[in-house]
Amino acid sequence: MGECPGRSTPMAARSQMLQVRHGLAIRSGDGMATRSSWTPSVSTTGPGSIAAAILAAKRCTPRKNIDVATWATWMSRSPWMTPSLTTGPLHSRSLTCCRPTQTFWNTCAMKTRRIEFTWSGRRSITAAGWLCSSGSYVLALSGSLLALMVAAAAPEPIPRAAPEAVGLAPARLREATDLLSGFVAERKIAGAVAAVARKGKLAYLEPVGVQDLVTRVPMGERSIFRIYSMSKSVTAAAVMMLLEEGRFALNDPVSKYLAEFKQVRVVSPDAAVREPAREITVQDLLLHTSGLNHRTSDEYTRAQVRSRDITLPRFISNIVRVPLMEDPGVRYRYSEATTVLGRLVEIWSGKPLDVFLDQRVFRPLGMIDTGFWVRREQRPRLAAVYGPSHDGGLALIEIEVVPFTKRPALLEGAVGLVSTVPDYLRFSLMLLNRGELNGVRILRAKTVDTMTGNSLSDPVLKARGGAMGWGLANVNVVLDPTGLNYPANRGEYGWDGTAGTIFWTDPAREMVTILMTQSSPANPDSLRQRFKTLVQQAVVD
Incomplete structure (x- = not known):
């Protein structure tokens, strides 16, 4: 079975071989952005305009709709292929079968199938394929499609000036x-x-x-750096995106979405533990006025609240067991609140935090080296x-x-990113x-x-010194420059x-x-x- 029905002469000199093989691990940062059973590995044989992809489809239907942004994301974990596929028309030509390696080709059976690709929900393009006896799927992508994907891959550079x-x-x-x-x-x-x-x-x-x-x-x-608390502003941006979509209100109690927060207690100055004067709101988390404590505090260290090898749900269960340091809303206390916000992003969006940030923040902005x-x-x-x-x-x-x-098991919205x-x-x-x-x-x-x-109230701002406010973006805001060094x-x-x-x-x-x-x-x-x-x-x- 060495020939492909309707196969054109391979253009090896101009080909870009993309191989996607079967795998079970689903890890978005290793090239996957969706919970599919297709796991990619990418190898290139030269710059060019034709892509041949081998997709493991052992547990996938022969016909499957795939968002082009997702397809490109699978192939994107290299500097030359970082997609931001939101604009630009598709100009599809007749699709060509590009011959894969001879070893693979010898296993191929002649069952023709079709797979549709959707460009940002606007237009579709259909690629002819051949379902192979091994359960793999050979796709032929047009030169214009691959060229368009590669063109869309590199983020537009920030203009430079003297x-x-x-x-x-x-x-x-x-x-x-x-x-x-x-x-x-x-x-x-x-x-x-x-x-x-x-x-x-x-x-x-x-x-x-x-x-x-x-x-x-x-x-x-x-060069790549652990940015720790500069992660907070990114997580805050994700929260505000979901606020714009109406997924929650700033004054909603956190317990509306995380029932564990109904059991939160607060420690009084006399060390007695009691119910808080009111519940923690989403805005309290953004402003660090929730009463939660810092990740390195003695209280959280003794209780083993935080570890990079526990999950976000486990982190939530841990943090609510430790009493608040004060009632919500009365004091700015820099804290683990933003990691709680990361869990809320997952609940509101229905996506893991790393996937949401990748799809909604990093890729649209061209942040090709930022992740957990x-x-x-x-x-x-x-x-x-x-x-x-x-x-x-x-x-x-x-x-x-x-x-x-x-x-890490713990996707920390507060301190977890590298960039x-x-x-x-x-x-x-x-x-x-x-x-x-x-x-x-x-x-x-x-x-x-x-x-x-x-966004701090006057009493909270005064207690913080007055020169520096705090914004919902998890940033210091200069109010009085004369009070700074x-x-x-x-x-x-x-x-x-x-x-x-x-x-x-x-x-x-x-x-x-x-x-x-x-x-x-x-x-x-x-x-x-x-x-x-x-x-x-x-x-x-």
């Missing part, structure tokens, strides 16, 4: 680089990546130092975490029992642009305005991560600044404030 073209002084930015290089030379950090964008254009992107002091791999523009763990092909770009050693240098720190190179400076810049520019990036809108402008302004503008917002990452967004100056290191403590010798000062001083208009 610093002076966007009102930044190159000399000051060079001083900022020198500062980072000095910290590396003095063995205060191993390396860093920093970026400054202004007026919609990237004017500064500088890696310094190394990712790893043993391998001496240099920091690169796409580092995939095998990304590992060479993962920076190690260092802290002070006894000899005045740096020592490697194993910051988590379950490393970020493995898929890169370019990826997080895309997210930050989306917020600065009031919900939109490169023509892709994921949030309404008014929603982002609400997210990035102060670094230069800032009123209305500026941002947040940081416990392993040395931070971002600032200044709407008045149309500017985003990002600094990422992997350091514990996170801010050695006030690096953040010193870097931010130099960037602020670089603004000349």
Whole structure:
């Protein structure tokens, strides 16, 4: 059976061989985005316009509708194929059978089937195929379809500009680089990546130092960092997307969706445990006024509330057993609330948190290196975490029992993500642009305005000091710059991560600044404030 009915002459020189073989493991970060029994592995034989795919269909019907975005997601876990398939017409030509490997072809039987692909719910394209005796399925995709998929794969780059073209002084930015290089030379950090964008254009992107002091791999523009609490803003964006869809109201009690929260109690100043004055609301979780505690608190550590090897439902069961630190709504207390929000995202959307973020945030924004763990092909770009050693240098720190190179059982909306400076810049520019990036809108402008302004009540704000408010985006919001120890503008917002990452967004100056290191403590010798000062001083208009 060495021939294919109606097969055209193979165009090997221009072919792109994509093989998808049968598998049982369903892991969205390894190339799957849906609960299908098809597991892909991708191999390429050269750039070109014809795709031949071998789909394991042992438990799938011969005819199956597949969303093209899902299909492309299966094939997307490489830099050249990261789809954002939301626009553009389909121009399908006659579909061609591309001959797979001879070994596979010899197992092929001649039963013709058809599979339909839908482009973003708008149009369909049908590919002829041959159901094989092995249970696999050979597909032939037209050259125009693959070309369209590849064209849609790469995210549109952030435009670049010389610093002076966007009102930044190159000399000051060079001083900022020198500062980072000095910290590396003095063995205060191993390396860093920093970026400054202004007026919609990237004017500064500088890696310094190394990712790893043993391998001496240099920091690169796409080095990967554990961003810890900068994950909170991403989870908050997901929550607000679902709010826009009417899945909940901000004043809804959390127990409406997580019944376990009906059993929550609060500890009184005299150590007595009682019922709270009112229930925790969704807004309390976003504002950290729920009474929940921090993940590293003594109370949660003793109760073993949090571990990366437990599931989100188990985490919820654990956290409600520990009494609240105070009644909901009376105090800002930075806490595990955002991981609870991650579980709510799953309930409201009906999808695992990693799948929802991938489909609704990361892919639309082109955040190709952001997720809850580092995939095998990304590992060479993962920076190690260092802290002070006894000899005045740096020592490697194993910051988590379950490393970020493995898929965690606990998808932590509060602290679980890894990302890169370019990826997080895309997210930050989306917020600065009031919900939109490169023509892709994921949030309404008014929603982002609400997210990035102060939402704390006056009593809670006063108790926090008054200079810095808190927004629903899980960000600090500057209300009184005179009360800070670094230069800032009123209305500026941002947040940081416990392993040395931070971002600032200044709407008045149309500017985003990002600094990422992997350091514990996170801010050695006030690096953040010193870097931010130099960037602020670089603004000349």
